[in-house]
Amino acid sequence: MTRIDTLDDLLSDRFSCRAFTPKPVPRDQIERILEVARKAPSWCNAQPWQVVVTQGDATDKFRAALMSEVQNGSPKLDLEGPENYPGVYGDRRRTVGWQLYDAVGVKKGDRIGSANQMMRNFTLFDAPHVAILTSPRALGPYGAMDSGGFVLAFTLAAQALGIDTIPQAAVANYAGFVRQYFGIGDDRNMLCAISFGYADRSHAANSFRSERAPLDDIVDWRS
Numbered sequence: 001m002t003r004i005d006t007l008d009d010l011l012s013d014r015f016s017c018r019a020f021t022p023k024p025v026p027r028d029q030i031e032r033i034l035e036v037a038r039k040a041p042s043w044c045n046a047q048p049w050q051v052v053v054t055q056g057d058a059t060d061k062f063r064a065a066l067m068s069e070v071q072n073g074s075p076k077l078d079l080e081g082p083e084n085y086p087g088v089y090g091d092r093r094r095t096v097g098w099q100l101y102d103a104v105g106v107k108k109g110d111r112i113g114s115a116n117q118m119m120r121n122f123t124l125f126d127a128p129h130v131a132i133l134t135s136p137r138a139l140g141p142y143g144a145m146d147s148g149g150f151v152l153a154f155t156l157a158a159q160a161l162g163i164d165t166i167p168q169a170a171v172a173n174y175a176g177f178v179r180q181y182f183g184i185g186d187d188r189n190m191l192c193a194i195s196f197g198y199a200d201r202s203h204a205a206n207s208f209r210s211e212r213a214p215l216d217d218i219v220d221w222r223s
Helices: 003-013 027-037 057-072 087-104 111-126 137-160 175-182
Strands: 050-053 129-136 164-168 188-197
Touching (some): 003 137, 027 050, 057 111, 057 175, 087 111, 111 188, 129 137, 129 175, 137 164, 137 188, 175 188
Antiparallel strands (some): 050 129
C-alpha cells in the first residue's frame, strides 16, 4: 500500500463520532496524537494553536459546567460565525442533518427530539476527553485557518491509533465561558473543541457516514 493510499484510508474511515464509550485513552497515546498534530503547516510557521486537554474527572466537571452554562447563560462567540449557508452549502448541511436525525429516529417536525440531539453537543457526546483549541486573537483569520490544519492533523493521527473524534464548533458558541473556565487569556480566540475517545459502535448516531462532493463540484481546471 502506498502512503497516499494509507492517507486515503484514514480520511475515508474517519467520521464525526456522536456517541463515545467511557473508556479513557492512555496518556501516551494522547501525547502521540499531539506530537503528530503539531507538525501541521502554518503561515510563516507561526504555529498559533494551543490546546487544553482534559482527562478523567476534569472532563466530567467541564461537561457539567458547560451544560449548566448552556441552560442558564447566553451564547458568545470569539469569532464571527457564518451569516448563512447559501445554495449547495445549505443543501449539504441539511443532508447530513437529516442523515443524523433519520439514524436516531427524530422525525420531521419533532422539535423536542431535534433539540435534545443538539444538546448532545454540550455533553461532548459522553467523550472521556476534550481538547479545547485556541489561537492568538492578534492573528485573526490566519490563526484560525492555520489551526484548521491542526484539527485535521489531530483527527487523522487519532484515527491512525484507532481513536475516534468529533471537532465541535457548537462549543465555541460559549467561547467566553470556556476561556474563563480554563483560565485562557482574553488575548486568545477559542476556536472549537475536539471531543475524542472510543466510539460506541452500537449507537445509532454512529451508523451513518456523510457524503463528499465529487471533484467536478469543487475543482475549476485551467490549462
